[in-house]
């Protein structure tokens with residue numbers, strides 16, 4: 001082919017090189033970026049031939065060649081931004097519009113001593129030593145091209161730091177709102193909970209408008225000894241959006257990380273969640289709920305690394321698929337040779353509401369220690385016909401009965417969402433999605 | 446109230462009901478007894494609208510309407526109630542939510558306004574006493590990890606809240622202790638009225654000591670082989686189905 005435009009990988013590499021040659025940055029950051037550039041040059045976009053990507057075709061992302069937005073233009077006014085607040089939550093709010101911090105929409109408020117809630121860009125200036133110690137430290141060296149793309153061009157995101165013993169009662173709401181079409185957005189979050197601290201963070205992705213764009217986010221979480229971190233990733237991008245996320249967590253001695261991955265939007269979504277139980281007594285709870293309506297594709301890859309003994313992991317992911325919705329779940333659990341007394345449980349259930357919906361569920365347990373308790377269960381099924389009939393004999397209409405059972409299925413994950421305003425929001429989104437599709441009546445085998 | 450004429454029904458090509466004729470008038474209580482596998486639950490399910498069974502012949506008229514043309518929910522809204530032999534567990538749907546949704550669906554179809562939360566709760570608590578059920582069960586998922594007896598009481602509670610015209614109780618008395626049996630019986634008796642009818646499917650004559658039926662039918666091999674008054678139940682108890690169900694003795 002005689003195509004004068006270079007391919008997307010080359011274009012991205014050019015953007016990276018141009019950026020890096022212009023920037024005046026600390027050596028460690030340059031080095032971090034440089035190795036990411038090299039990694040990206042090496043891997044480019046993941047391909048279907050790769051085991052980890054065989055169900056998720058990212059060529060549409062590559063073809064679209066989304067580009068970073070200019071950083072100097074004025075931020076657009078977003079009169080509807082209020083719709084994305086979580087009413088009833090009164091904690092700090094950090095809002096990014098089109099990937100850039102919006103001071104006017106954000107409100108951090110008073111924080112307890114020892115707590116910092118700011119932007120990554122600010123933290124790079126104000127506390128470079130902390131950043132040097134943590135940024136990029138929790139990513140695997142063999143990460144995929146999207147992670148490298150994020151690191152090579154990282155510019156801003158949320159920076160949350162809890163000093164030893166600091167407890168922040170109110171959840172921190174980090175909102176990424178996109179208004180621009182054809183944009184490549186690279187949110188980069190760093191959450192550091194020093195020992196004995198406690199924090200709850202909501203990472204929230206949404207859009208105003210129905211243009212296509214690409215969010216490629218990366219979050220690193222360090223849970224120090226005896227800390228508790230609760231992390232929500234609420235993804236309600238528009239239906240034209242591409243969303244790739246990475247959440248990388250290090251769980252230290254006797255610390256507890258609770259993760260909720262709620263995926264309701266997006267056209268093509270891929271999430272990699274990796275938790276390393278890096279010291280004894282660590283605990284991780286990974287909850288997930290995904291809803292893929294017609295032509296949505298949602299892929300969750302989770303990876304729990306029981307690297308040390310006496311750690312516990314609980315994973316519970318559920319998905320609802322309608323129309324031609326498609327979901328992929330790959331739950332990898334590795335128990336290293338020394339990780340005796342590991343206790344791991346994984347459950348993934350998928351509910352297909354239509355004949356054309358599809359789910360692939362793959363548990364993947366790699367156990368190299370002998371004294372462990374590990375279990376997994378994966379199901380892909382339809383609504384229970386007996387339950388449906390029972391409800392209809394109790395005067396509920398067919399559609400109403402199907403909705404009720406679908407909710408009930410999702411409820412078991414949502415019940416774990418402690419934050420009521422968030423739970424209500426997700427319930428409403430689910431209800432809207434159920435109504436919209438009319439797919440309820442689409443097929444009854 | 447209900448007229449069944451020459452009803453044949455099958456499942457996966459296998460004929461289960463083979464010509465049922467049954468007439469139930471308002472105010473009456475009918476009992477159906479019969480050996481395992483004779484088609485009692487199939488009849489109950491066909492009347493409730495289970496699509497799994499195909500009606501191949503016959504007619505069912507319920508209060509001047511063609512019952513077989515109605516969906517399960519239309520039947521329920523028209524006042525047909527089935528207490529299941531095996532009530533279904535529905536994780537994630539609370540018992541009280543279902544009661545409310547069911548009652549409001551029925552009321553709506555009758556052109557009545559929905560009950561507000563207060564009135565609804567008062568009604569449910571009243572009916573709860575009738576079936577001597579623990580209030581706590583209202584807030585659990587429907588039938589989930591209920592004991593066998595609790596499930597049956599829950600069916601009667603639903604019946605008492607929905608106040609159907611025609612209640613079909615499929616072995617609601619099976620597996621119940623004597624107290625629970627009396628609860629079921631008093632639930633039925635409390636609802637008994639000139640404009641209501643009951644079809645009780647049972648294996649045991651003892652339920653009929655508490656709920657005195659007008660007519661007892663014996664169902665064998667998908668057909669009603671004998672009908673009579675309550676003494677037929679006693680006769681069955683003594684002689685078993687084989688003794689009673691001889692073709693020569695059928696009416």
Ligand SMILES: Nc1ncnc2c1ncn2[C@@H]1O[C@H](COP(=O)(O)OP(=O)(O)OP(=O)(O)O)[C@@H](O)[C@H]1O
Nearest residue numbers: 456457461479480481482483484485486487488497
């Ligand atoms: N869905 C079905 N598919 C295939 N066969 C069925 C189905 N439902 C019922 N049958 C068969 O039809 C016959 C009648 O079953 P039914 O449940 O109506 O019996 P029953 O009289 O209620 O018995 P029991 O006293 O044990 O409850 C049985 O042989 C049963 O195996």
Ligand SMILES: [Mg+2]
Nearest residue numbers: 485486487530
């Ligand atoms: Mg039966």
